[in-house]
Amino acid sequence: MSGGLIFHDGGGGGGGAVARCARCGAEAAGPCARCHAPVCGDCCVLTEGGARVWAICLACEDHGGRSLRRGWATVLGWIALPIAALAALVALLEWLHR
Numbered sequence: 001m002s003g004g005l006i007f008h009d010g011g012g013g014g015g016g017a018v019a020r021c022a023r024c025g026a027e028a029a030g031p032c033a034r035c036h037a038p039v040c041g042d043c044c045v046l047t048e049g050g051a052r053v054w055a056i057c058l059a060c061e062d063h064g065g066r067s068l069r070r071g072w073a074t075v076l077g078w079i080a081l082p083i084a085a086l087a088a089l090v091a092l093l094e095w096l097h098r
Contacts (some may be wrong), residue, residue: 023057032057034064 019028027036033047033054044055047065064070 023059032053032060035062 019038020026021028021043022037023043024040026040029041029044030039031037032039032044035057037057039055039057044057045061047054047056084087085089
């Protein structure tokens with residue numbers, strides 16, 4: 001049930017529904033930054049290498065670690081590669097024009 005909130009009504013106290021951790025069932029502190037599953041403080045680790053600190057569930061940490069460097073490299077690649085390709089095209093057209 002990855003990415004889905006698990007609600008529990010809290011026992012009739014009128015406090016409303018409480019999101020439960022997808023891993024252990026404890027009260028969730030917030031969503032995982034990668035898969036968005038609700039996690040408690042015991043079932044997550046904090047990210048490294050970003051401007052803000054994010055919580056990552058233990059399953060996502062096992063798959064990709066806690067670093068956000070790969071995500072930032074992807075974003076920069078989506079920006080830098082098209083610009084480099086356009087610069088190469090302009091240089092080629094300039095060379096052919098001479």
